[in-house]
Amino acid sequence: MEEIKVFCPATIANVSCGFDVLGLALDSVGDEMIVRKTAEKGICILKILGQDLPLETEKNVSGVAGLALLQKSDYDGGFEIEIDKRIKPGSGIGSSAASSAGAVWAMNELLGKPFSPLQLVKFAMQGEKLASDVAHADNVAPAIYGGFTLVRSYDPLDIIPIPTPSELVATVIHPQIEVKTSDSRKILKTTISLEKGIKQWGNVGGLIAGLFQKDYDLIGRSLQDHIVEPIRSILIPGFDEIKSNALVSGALGCGISGSGPSIFALSKGLETAKSVAQSMKETYSKFGIPFDIHISKINTQGVKKIA
């Protein structure tokens, strides 16, 4: 195989209680990417449709992630990349992770799968480091593995795929305001109360148990964030109203996607997810801020070949 076209899923990191450790992949929101083997060494970003992003390999997240892969490979050629960028950068649904994960997953396929998913996550984390100064794994892990993933530990990196109940559907609203990941980390305190910590790890345990048991009520009860959401939600106009209306419309839970500004809700079933989308639209229309809205099943496959 000399060329591959892949779908690179958008992802929701943190998932309320799981700050820096939990993430999930979306099924109908993502970029498309063509990766092609070249005789010339290195990575060449040929073109990026849809967004104004740097084409220089060292300044592009897929370039940097691809270079990390090439360094560990005995392949003596290179790759060229074309990206149809449908996830807006800065939206909080893993735009950079989709490009990083998509690039290394596609390259691994073209090389005959010499690398494990865990190794691909490590390469893709280099793209995350370029994008936000920190080599996060909570977006690239679900983008590579699909479904829900838990980053149990960074040192050593330990990614645990978590089963996804089939009726779970995500609704995501992206207000067109800019919140930089680096800024939204700066406003977090470096200490938390032990009391809130206990609540948080109780909820992480509850969410993982709920996902294994397909217990939608337990999933909903566990989708609470006592630590980050109260601080970060200040940056997102109308957050409290969006959330309370989403819950009234039947969502299991609602919170900030990654570092925001996107807000996600999880529902049982497509109909409820649609009602939640409608309530989000109605709420946000009042604020006069343009927004995109997505309804998506959970992608249990991660990056996938589409041609």
Next chain:
Amino acid sequence: MEEIKVFCPATIANVSCGFDVLGLALDSVGDEMIVRKTAEKGICILKILGQDLPLETEKNVSGVAGLALLQKSDYDGGFEIEIDKRIKPGSGIGSSAASSAGAVWAMNELLGKPFSPLQLVKFAMQGEKLASDVAHADNVAPAIYGGFTLVRSYDPLDIIPIPTPSELVATVIHPQIEVKTSDSRKILKTTISLEKGIKQWGNVGGLIAGLFQKDYDLIGRSLQDHIVEPIRSILIPGFDEIKSNALVSGALGCGISGSGPSIFALSKGLETAKSVAQSMKETYSKFGIPFDIHISKINTQGVKKIA
């Protein structure tokens, strides 16, 4: 049924990463208790074998837990209790929880099971409040439900039973020194770093996933406590040596049981648990402190009728 004899299991709270939320029940370590219906209202503690504990109802944890149950019951009689107290108070393996949970479980059986397990936990928590000023659920929940339990939330109380892999065996060493629960809470800081919090909830998620998947390696990797153990272990002579030798002997993980001074290890299989016990004995013999040692499967039933 007018009388019942029950086994009341010892329990390990916290289980390394799950401070205040996780617990498990032991199978071969526990008290025995006889509870009998009486025409006279109220609770009468007839006798306590093995330990010098108060017989006055309001000063005894099983009395206080029993009174909490009676208050919510339309039963117009009372109960008398005899306790064969085999778990030493202050050992850190849920001595007060065994008495509280055993009493209310037995009473519920005698009354034809009007109360749910969750209600029994709430009654038993009143005994815990008497014992340590705080109405903990992390020992009484596994004592009532059996196996591993997660206290996802206290408000409202939400107990999640977690499956127990069948080959898991606990080794517990109880050094005969006194560490009061209230003292061992006082030395904890009320704030923690966000960085350590993230590690802790990553491990809680990993432990729950490992228990569901019967993944003993993942269980072992997740049995880490970055927050409480570094502080509390200072109160337990030889803790670091016991722990490192237990791990060398094959234990999956090792930590402080509840607020100590008991130290627990979890192993895959009885033979490994025995080797761990041997290593603990050898290590502790050097310290000249008397100790008890227990090897026990995980009790998946909780308090149970034995006659």
